[in-house]
Amino acid sequence: KAGVTQTPRYLIKTRGQQVTLSCSPISGHRSVSWYQQTPGQGLQFLFEYFSETQRNKGNFPGRFSGRQFSNSRSEMNVSTLELGDSALYLCASTPIRGGDTEAFFGQGTRLTVV
Amino acid sequence: AQSVTQPDIHITVSEGASLELRCNYSYGATPYLFWYVQSPGQGLQLLLKYFSGDTLVQGIKGFEAEFKRSQSSFNLRKPSVHWSDAAEYFCAVGDSGGSNYKLTFGKGTLLTVNP
DSSP states (O other): OOOOEEEOSEEEEOTTOOEEEEEEOOTTOOEEEEEEEETTTEEEEEEEEETTEEEEEOSOOTTEEEEEOTTSOEEEEEOSOOGGGOEEEEEEEESSSSSSOOOEEOOOEEEEEO | OOEEEOOOSEEEEETTSOEEEOOEEEOSSOOOEEEEEEOTTOOEEEEEEEOSSOSEEEOGGGOEEEEEGGGTEEEEEESSOOGGGOEEEEEEEEOTTTOSSSEEEOOOEEEEEEO
C-alpha cells in the first residue's frame, strides 16, 4: 500500500510569488492535515480537510489556504510568499477522523523563499 | 489548549546505552499520545501511540513508553541504543476530543549516538 505522497519534494520561490503544494493520502484515507515545520516554531498545525471541507484551521494568516478533492487528494496554497514561509510542509492522512488510529505523514515539501 | 513539553533539546548517548526521552503534556481529559521520529529531511514515522488501556506501550524498533497520568508524562525509553537511532524525536498529543487529525507537538529532542 503506497504511503502519503507529497509533490514536489523541493521548491524554490521568490518573495511575493505564490505556491501550490500537493498531497495524495493513503488509499482509503479521507482526512488530510497539513503542518508547517520550522527550526524556530517547530511543528505547527495548518488545517485539516475531510470530505472536501475544511474542518479545522490553525493560527496562520489568510495567505495560507487549501482544498480537498473528491478523491481525498489535497492541495495547499500560499500566496504572496514571505521569507518566513520557508519551511518543511508536511501532510498527514488518517483513515477516519478521531478514533484509535494514528496520522501517517508524507516526506514533506521543502519550500525555500528567496 | 493542550501543550507538550520536551525538556531536553539535545541528548547524546553512547551506542548500547539506555535511553529515556522526556515528554510532559497539558490536557484536560485522557489524551491521545504519540511519539514520532524524524530523520534529516524526512517526514515523521510513528514509533508508538497511547489511546487507552495498558499504560506501558510497545512500539517499533524496540521502543516503549509509559503513560503516567499523575505526572502528565509519556516518556520514551529504549534499553540499548543503536547508531541508527540517531534522529529527532517528537512527542505529540491529539486535539481535544481525542483526535488524530490535529496534533500538538513538542519542540523535539535531537538524539546523537556516539560509537
